[in-house]
Amino acid sequence: MKVKPKIMKGEELPGLLVNEIGGMHGILHDHVEFLKKHFCLITMKEFLENKKNMSKKVQAVYLWWHKPVIDKDLLQSLPNLKVIANSGVGMDHLDLKLVASFGVKMANAPCAVSSSTADTGMALLLASARRLVEGYHVAVSPGMEYCEADFLGVEVTGATLGIIGMGSIGYKIALRAKAFEMKILYHNRTRRKEQEEQAVGALYCEKIDDLLCQADFVMVVVSLTPQTHKLIGKREMELMKPTATLINISRGAVVDQEALVIALRSGVIRAAALDVTYPEPLPRDHPLLKLKNVIITPHLGIKTDKATRMITEEAVENILAALAGLPMPSEVHPS
């Protein structure tokens, strides 16, 4: 940890507001002792029950899976709030301009999540290519018969992967894909340095369309912004090969889900593997849940023991830097 915390005890420590401890939307119990070394933890329940005393204490908020919800009312009731740290990389759940207008800084956790999210992307790619979920259901269903031809998958080795969004997660996916001898194409707002491209053997496509029509697997890794909302729609799916697979590990709304259902039903593309949807979770009667050529996981992209521990460490590092008036390692600015 680069920022040396001042030695203070319990109540004197800066107040850190968290949604709850444990439970459905709470920080992990395992992280509490670590957080308590640096902060006086205040849950939303404690804050709401004793707003008068608590509101001045809170100097930072730690957002765990988008909770607590940050709105104008909450910001107005926290006069000493300096910083909000997010437990992940995507900031689409926060109104960045609103938060900044209160003079509050924001940080995400890009270093902590890149490996685990890249692993999730590759796991989905492999599972979809080799029809692991369909195979699992057959293997565990007593008496289910199948013939050799039932589970013909797609060979990953040597196939072409198109990565849309070449930030730190996209780059780690490329590193992994290289080990599978894949041909790698990528599209990104800014082109990577030549040495970085060469290190993973990635070819830059200035136009997304060029990537879409060549790739056997298209992996979406961009953050959700007004510019990327429904970036992959009917037109883009029609540009893809009928044998291609779409993998989304960014945010559900980057893909037009209605168009995706039609594309999957009518064979416009072969399959999809989605860690993200809208809404999350999908309603039980959603057509995507009925299609055999779709794998859906419940937004588990970053979730490993190591990544969640690192996220909390990265958050603490950012908060301590902000409170000390130092540059934050992963500050996020409104665009």
Ligand SMILES: O=CC(=O)O
């Ligand atoms: O969804 C995961 C993240 O935003 O890091």
